[in-house]
Amino acid sequence: MSQEFYKKIIENNAKWVESHLAEDKDFFKDIAKGQEPPLLWIGCSDSRVPANEIIGAKPGEVFVHRNIANMVVHTDMNMLSVLDYAVNVLKVSHVIVCGHYGCGGIKAAMGNQSIGLIDNWIRHIKAVYRLHEKYLDDIQDENERFNKFVEINVQEQVFDLSKTSIVQNAWRNGQELTLHGWVYGLNSGYITDLDVNMSCNKELDEVHRLKFSN
Numbered sequence: 001m002s003q004e005f006y007k008k009i010i011e012n013n014a015k016w017v018e019s020h021l022a023e024d025k026d027f028f029k030d031i032a033k034g035q036e037p038p039l040l041w042i043g044c045s046d047s048r049v050p051a052n053e054i055i056g057a058k059p060g061e062v063f064v065h066r067n068i069a070n071m072v073v074h075t076d077m078n079m080l081s082v083l084d085y086a087v088n089v090l091k092v093s094h095v096i097v098c099g100h101y102g103c104g105g106i107k108a109a110m111g112n113q114s115i116g117l118i119d120n121w122i123r124h125i126k127a128v129y130r131l132h133e134k135y136l137d138d139i140q141d142e143n144e145r146f147n148k149f150v151e152i153n154v155q156e157q158v159f160d161l162s163k164t165s166i167v168q169n170a171w172r173n174g175q176e177l178t179l180h181g182w183v184y185g186l187n188s189g190y191i192t193d194l195d196v197n198m199s200c201n202k203e204l205d206e207v208h209r210l211k212f213s214n
C-alpha cells in the first residue's frame with residue numbers, strides 16, 4: 001500500500017503540473033518570480049486540515065506554519081522565524097490561528113497517557129487547560145468539554161501571538177496586522193470564526209504590553 005501510494009503521489013504531481021500548464025503556460029514561471037501572500041496560517045499538522053485546500057488558496061496566497069495543535073510557543077524558533085519573516089519581510093496583514101475539532105493533540109492534553117517525546121509538547125497545551133481548569137472541568141459532557149478546549153486553545157494562541165515582540169513592534173510601527181482565531185470542523189468542512197480578532201495591544205494585560213525605547 002505505502003509503496004503504491006508513494007509512486008502515485010509522484011504521478012499526481014506530474015498531472016498537477018500538466019493541468020496548471022494547460023490553463024496557463026506561464027503559471028510556474030510567474031510563481032517563481034516571488035511571493036506576496038496576504039496571510040500567515042498557523043494550523044495543526046493533522047493531515048485532515050490542509051491549509052491551502054480548505055480555504056481555496058492558490059500557491060503564493062498563504063504562508064503556512066503547522067505544528068501539533070496549532071501552538072504559538074514563545075520559545076519555538078521555528079514558529080518565531082516564520083512569524084518574523086511573514087510580518088517583517090512579506091508584510092502579511094492577517095495571521096490566522098486555525099484549530100480543529102477532534103484534534104488529537106488537544107485530546108491527549110486532556111488525558112494522562114504518556115505517548116513519548118510528544119508529552120513535552122503536549123505540556124504547553126496542558127498549561128492552557130490549567131488556565132481554564134475551573135470552566136472546563138464544570139462541563140459535564142466530555143465531547144462538549146473537548147470542543148470548548150479546542151476553541152479556548154485557539155483563543156489563547158491568538159493572545160500568545162499578540163504578546164510576541166514581533167507582533168507588538170509591527171503594531172507600534174502602524175503596520176496593518178490583524179490576528180484571527182478560527183476552528184475547522186472535520187465533520188462539516190466548515191470554518192467557524194471565533195471572533196477573537198486583535199489589531200492592537202490594548203486588550204492585553206498591562207504586564208504583557210511592551211514599550212519600545214526607539
Ligand code: ZN
Nearest residue numbers: 044046103104
Ligand atoms: Zn490537531
